Amino acid sequence: MTNSGKTIEERLQALEDHEAIRQVLAGYGYSVDGLNHDSVADFYAEDGEYKVDDTLDFQGRARVAGITADAGHRALVAGGVAHIALPPYIVVEGDMAAATCHTMIPRKGDDGFYIWRLSGSRLELVREADGQWRIASRQTWTLDGNPKGPEMLGDLRKVRRS
């Protein structure tokens, strides 16, 4: 985000894009832990998807927002959990963007809190007709030695990987 040759409008827009994307990443996680269905839905594109490793694949806004009503998710929340997203690295090209971050899920256990999951996360976002950035796809890879996670983190500067 250097400003050489950019207009004030372009510079404002670039700052607003980054700020809006930060808000989506932060707000999404708090909405999930806060069981706020509509708030989760508003952060996701109609046909957005959410993939966890190569084991889970949620297709579409309704399916992702439906996690807030899922019995398994509600049991997690009832036991004490935080879906944490660390500060993202953001790249924007026109109406497409990607945000790379770590995600971590600490939980309450029998003997204090423990880290249940630790992942690399990549969110691809789109600016929709109403001007809002929404999540088009989210992929997490568990950082357990699977090389997919580091490979994805290393692509942080690419708006699209393929």
Add this chain to the structure above:
Amino acid sequence: MTNSGKTIEERLQALEDHEAIRQVLAGYGYSVDGLNHDSVADFYAEDGEYKVDDTLDFQGRARVAGITADAGHRALVAGGVAHIALPPYIVVEGDMAAATCHTMIPRKGDDGFYIWRLSGSRLELVREADGQWRIASRQTWTLDGNPKGPEMLGDLRKVRRS
């Protein structure tokens, strides 16, 4: 933070508000762990309050900043501790704002580091006469299954909850 119909001044102000609030949230934690009394004080409104669950209630800037001199807090710092605030979701209306985030307190134990506390946090902020955003109230709820935490996180888009 969409920009339809906003002036450049309004758009700049909106960006500056978010940035200033991010700085308050981050700076407050590092000032507490850094035992910097005056820096903590500067982030808090004169009559600001800080509530931990329904067990602790610190009233006023002097009381909150005084934590840096508290024997219990100094023992925590001397043992190794980090009062971590995760990236906030921010909403602003005029001179009022709210920031929702997770907070986590890892500590040094006998056998490495462990997560001592994990909470949902909500900070309500005010823009004061000097133009600075300061914390008017901060409430944390431990994420141990108490429904107060998730309820608060789910209100992330409200500037005032009541």
Add this chain to the structure above:
Amino acid sequence: MTNSGKTIEERLQALEDHEAIRQVLAGYGYSVDGLNHDSVADFYAEDGEYKVDDTLDFQGRARVAGITADAGHRALVAGGVAHIALPPYIVVEGDMAAATCHTMIPRKGDDGFYIWRLSGSRLELVREADGQWRIASRQTWTLDGNPKGPEMLGDLRKVRRS
């Protein structure tokens, strides 16, 4: 970052500086965990240094970026690791800046994930001739009771400590 008496250009520049510095802090960590040598290098000044407590001292961009090829670092990544940087508090004066944050390194262990390291971190940055902010020095102090960490965190509002 109050705006009294500032021009639009100055206000935009201040916002862009903070945003660019946030990107450096986030991007650096993901590049390290993503084994992206060139990306790490681009975040560091030619003569930048990286100090871990008073035990490790990496001098120069090539040495820091070379960590991505280091056998020890690659073993960490192959086992599952995240070099996490929490949200920074940023101060800027002209072409110099400092960013204070916590850093934490969770790893995969035999029995789930654990916090391997917890530190206070301070990054001093410079705006270089091409307009990019890069890391001139980074110092971390383990938060294990050593007073150096809290002392450094407490200096969060200083662009240069000495």
